[in-house]
Amino acid sequence: MNPDVLVIGGGSAGVAAAIAAARQGADTLLVERHGFLGGAGTASLVHSFCGLYELPPAPDSAPRVANPGLPAELERELLAQGIAHDPLRMGKVDVLMHQPQRLALFYDQWCTKQVNLKVLLHTEIVATVVESGRITEVTLHCRGASWNLHPRSIVDASGDAMLAVLAKHPWEHPPSKEMQRPAYIVGINNVAAEALGGDEPLKVAGTIAKAIQEKKLPPEAAGAHFRRSGALNEIFLTLDLPGDSPECAFDSTDARSLTWIEMQGREVTFAIVDHLRASLDGFANARITTLPVRAGIRESRSWIGERVLTEEDILESRRDEQAVANATWPIELRETARGPRLLYPREPKACGIPLGCLRARDLQNVFVAGRCLSATHRAKASIRVMGTALATGQAAGIAAASIEPNTAALAHQVRQVLSDLEA
Amino acid sequence: MSATADISPNTIIELVRETVLPDLPADFGAEADFFESGLDSMGVMQLVMFLEERFSKKVEPTELSRANFRNGSTLAALVNGKAA
Numbered sequence: 001m002n003p004d005v006l007v008i009g010g011g012s013a014g015v016a017a018a019i020a021a022a023r024q025g026a027d028t029l030l031v032e033r034h035g036f037l038g039g040a041g042t043a044s045l046v047h048s049f050c051g052l053y054e055l056p057p058a059p060d061s062a063p064r065v066a067n068p069g070l071p072a073e074l075e076r077e078l079l080a081q082g083i084a085h086d087p088l089r090m091g092k093v094d095v096l097m098h099q100p101q102r103l104a105l106f107y108d109q110w111c112t113k114q115v116n117l118k119v120l121l122h123t124e125i126v127a128t129v130v131e132s133g134r135i136t137e138v139t140l141h142c143r144g145a146s147w148n149l150h151p152r153s154i155v156d157a158s159g160d161a162m163l164a165v166l167a168k169h170p171w172e173h174p175p176s177k178e179m180q181r182p183a184y185i186v187g188i189n190n191v192a193a194e195a196l197g198g199d200e201p202l203k204v205a206g207t208i209a210k211a212i213q214e215k216k217l218p219p220e221a222a223g224a225h226f227r228r229s230g231a232l233n234e235i236f237l238t239l240d241l242p243g244d245s246p247e248c249a250f251d252s253t254d255a256r257s258l259t260w261i262e263m264q265g266r267e268v269t270f271a272i273v274d275h276l277r278a279s280l281d282g283f284a285n286a287r288i289t290t291l292p293v294r295a296g297i298r299e300s301r302s303w304i305g306e307r308v309l310t311e312e313d314i315l316e317s318r319r320d321e322q323a324v325a326n327a328t329w330p331i332e333l334r335e336t337a338r339g340p341r342l343l344y345p346r347e348p349k350a351c352g353i354p355l356g357c358l359r360a361r362d363l364q365n366v367f368v369a370g371r372c373l374s375a376t377h378r379a380k381a382s383i384r385v386m387g388t389a390l391a392t393g394q395a396a397g398i399a400a401a402s403i404e405p406n407t408a409a410l411a412h413q414v415r416q417v418l419s420d421l422e423a
Numbered sequence: 424m425s426a427t428a429d430i431s432p433n434t435i436i437e438l439v440r441e442t443v444l445p446d447l448p449a450d451f452g453a454e455a456d457f458f459e460s461g462l463d464s465m466g467v468m469q470l471v472m473f474l475e476e477r478f479s480k481k482v483e484p485t486e487l488s489r490a491n492f493r494n495g496s497t498l499a500a501l502v503n504g505k506a507a
Contacts, residue, residue: 202467202492204464205465205487206486209468209471210471213472222468224465226464
């Protein structure tokens, strides 16, 4: 079992990378640590695709998918299958709201019907062998059993630059103070339809604020907001958390931090729902019915690539002959648990992420996609979203399927494939 | 009548800029719409808590409406109608 391409991590980026590589004819293996695919969009109950659409050039412009190929195919299929509903204009951007539970099933089917692609769930990478600037062997692990593989190329879509750590390749990690705060999302059933209509979300917010002031809810409840999901009778409560614990400052790769936010997320979301059930008629029968597999992490380690995407690249909508994926989401800073701060490009145009940002600086056969690609802290606040992750995954998958070693020539090949998909 | 001096729309706008919407333009006027500038329910929740913390003004959940929180003028009118 030695695939041409091994993809690590089955989130939006990894699924897109695996399908794209398989469609280029590469024998492809996708490994995922949890029991289903979809990453943040399923496991963490993130219920909207951001960065899927172009920035609207005018307030009345119709939404247009920002990248050809798999992002466009996913949008079309989710709408056709009723997993998502018409795109929603939120301020200056469009998002696609979806049902996380059904998205997991969609990803299963998308992958299993793809020839040349094999998926292994509950599988993680635990070791690598590096020889002359290439990863020549990887060790995979499932519940105590390990085995070795010798893939030709590897795509790291782990979100945490797992492969960089294992291969001792340079990577970066922002200081805890700057790191984007995590979120804990739960699904709630039996909330009355009118409980979130009109001005009601403000009244819900006011009820929570009052309870915090009266010490009936902990201060962390101030990070709460509610959104109706596409699923009938279900709403999502998203709780932005500070992440810092008495034991350590927030670090999305530290087991102590992760344990703290998972437990605090559950404690506070259940307390909020209990309080609303007792305080507001529309919430009288509310129940938390869906828990996330894991808290939502917005930022983690990133690779040092051949190139590093910057804040200015996003804000100036830069693109050059290496551009292989369009980034259209504003820089969304969440350095506190008090809501986002958005920095928009000066003109409503996409930044073209260059292939050099999807390629390890010192390892010839390693590509990177999703939130751990090579970018500064500020640029990551744009490119981390799921719509963009689909696009960087697709580009990394096409690149990994090729045997062309030169980045400029490879970028040309990837752009050719993408341009054929557009036709 | 409240016992303390009235809070001006500009003081409210300063509070909103400082706590919830850091990117409000310098010339943001008393009638300019907070919601169009990105205020959402979570921001309103923060504001309710800051209004009490800074000015000892308690806003009740029933008073939370888009009309009351629309701009500096409407929010100043709401809090000035309250006893400190």
